[in-house]
Amino acid sequence: MRNIVVVDGVPLSDDHLKRIDLLGNMRIHKHPPSNRDELIKRLADAHIILVSEVPLGRDILRASSHLRMVSLWSAGYDHVDVQTAGELGITVCHAPGCTTTAIAEHTIGVALYFLHRLGEADRHVRQGGYSWERFITPEFHSQVFGVIGLGNIGTRVAEYAKRLGAKILACTQTPSQERANRLGVMFVDLEALLQQSDIISINTELTPQTAGLIGSKEFGQMGRRPILINTARGEVVDQTALLEALRIGQIRAAGLDVLWDEPPDPRDPLLQMENVLFTPHCSSA
Known part of the structure; x- marks a missing residue:
């Protein structure tokens, strides 16, 4: 079963939550992590994460050994090291046009x-x-x-x-x-x-x-x-x-x-x- 983590308070409707819940075990964090260690802890067993603005640099991605997909609640993706994600086989999705x-x-x-x-x-x-x-x-x-x-x-x-x-x-x-x-x-x-x-x-x-x-x-x-x-x-x-x-x-x-x-x-x-x-x-x- 996939572990799906909402990392930093992405605003999801009830319909979104129901649909995501069908995909795996969902864990929701309503506020951004206060520091790097807390972020790494949130991502420790995550296969899929939903992210708004938390930066995901090379060290964070390398520390997230189970991670396979990053879904961004934004059109921009400059806060994610997409090169490292590609090297690690992590798919990064964003939402061009949504804003x-x-x-x-x-x-x-x-x-x-x-x-x-x-x-x-x-x-x-x-x-x-x-x-x-x-x-x-x-x-x-x-x-x-x-x-x-x-x-x-x-x-x-x-x-x-x-x-x-x-x-x-x-x-x-x-x-x-x-x-x-x-x-x-x-x-x-x-x-x-x-x-x-x-x-x-x-x-x-x-x-x-x-x-x-x-x-x-x-x-x-x-x-x-x-x-x-x-x-x-x-x-x-x-x-x-x-x-x-x-x-x-x-x-x-x-x-x-x-x-x-x-x-x-x-x-x-x-x-x-x-x-x-x-x-x-x-x-x-």
């Missing part, structure tokens, strides 16, 4: 929040003000919306932004005129996108090539003080450069669903910036 709509909706919501200065307006009223004329803002259809990474999620973000009337610029590794015509976007290089966009959505996967993709140089190229929204991975943006860009006004605001360190250090100066909206990696929820 596409939720992340796209989140992105458009954050863009509208900052574009229409809703946080500022809320604080204004709470502090006794009621001057509507202070909050005359641009309309979404007048904006140039840049999308970095045009996979499933980036494509859906572009689709939603286009429905609201924005002009869409996109930077991707696989541009083509056919895709541009089909999606109604204009493909440009990264520098042109940064220079021309009023709103920028980061939707690229994390790879050695995209780590630190947006740094001091790139912030300096942002000619229109854009709103920057990152729902991809924190490491795509140099966080020190981001803080400086916010401080000196190279960008208007940032919506961050991902960070270098999750959760962040409470002393992180980025947490003190009023023009940043934080969410706890929940855009896909």
Whole structure:
């Protein structure tokens, strides 16, 4: 009989639980392990594991002698050493597309929040003000919306932004005129996108090539003080450069669903910036 372990609180419905229970002996952990030893203990006799965000590196996989399948409750899989898994004969499954709509909706919501200065307006009223004329803002259809990474999620973000009337610029590794015509976007290089966009959505996967993709140089190229929204991975943006860009006004605001360190250090100066909206990696929820 297979041992199936839910490692870190993957949200499963009653129907999911019934179906999984038919496959073997199921053990559910509702919270992430507190340390490496606890994780190894959870995996000791597991043949199949369901995982949300717990990192599965080379040493963890090698210590899990019975493991044959890792099922990820996510589209991304950069927290699993897939090379080692392959060497050990462990199948790794992920769920591409499962988070596409939720992340796209989140992105458009954050863009509208900052574009229409809703946080500022809320604080204004709470502090006794009621001057509507202070909050005359641009309309979404007048904006140039840049999308970095045009996979499933980036494509859906572009689709939603286009429905609201924005002009869409996109930077991707696989541009083509056919895709541009089909999606109604204009493909440009990264520098042109940064220079021309009023709103920028980061939707690229994390790879050695995209780590630190947006740094001091790139912030300096942002000619229109854009709103920057990152729902991809924190490491795509140099966080020190981001803080400086916010401080000196190279960008208007940032919506961050991902960070270098999750959760962040409470002393992180980025947490003190009023023009940043934080969410706890929940855009896909």
